[in-house]
Amino acid sequence: MWVIDASAAAELLLGTTQGRAVAATIGDEDVYAPQLLAVEVVSVMRGMVRGGDITGTRAEAALHDFDDLGVIWVDMSPLISAAWALRDSASAHDAMYVALAERLECPLLTCDRRLAKTFTRCVVPQG
DSSP: OOOOOHEEEEHHHTTTTTHHHHHHTTSOEEEEEHHHHHHHHHHHHHHHHHSSSOHHHHHHHHHHHHGGGOOOEOOGGGHHHHHHHTTTTOOOOHHHHHHHHHHHHEEOOOOOHHHHOOOHHHHHOOO
């Protein structure tokens, strides 16, 4: 069982080298995420298009595949207190993922090395 954040989900959807490492790490295991993931992935794709890293067509194709990830969605409201407790160490967005991983007692899969250095529950896939 894994919690996945937007950095890892975006890489996975784009099929990058890091994304293939994310897929290999997940294997056949269940993947959970707060509902925030959907908004964040759209934001990541938008930023990549605006920055010239990918085309709009590539972003659309990646977002089209979003449902195929099979993410198990988790309501964020029960995570608010735990996320708030992390306010000195993480942004509100990151804290939601960390709080969910702590609640489920499983690792958080991220491509954000800064986040991984802050929280031991985080795993950065190697690839």
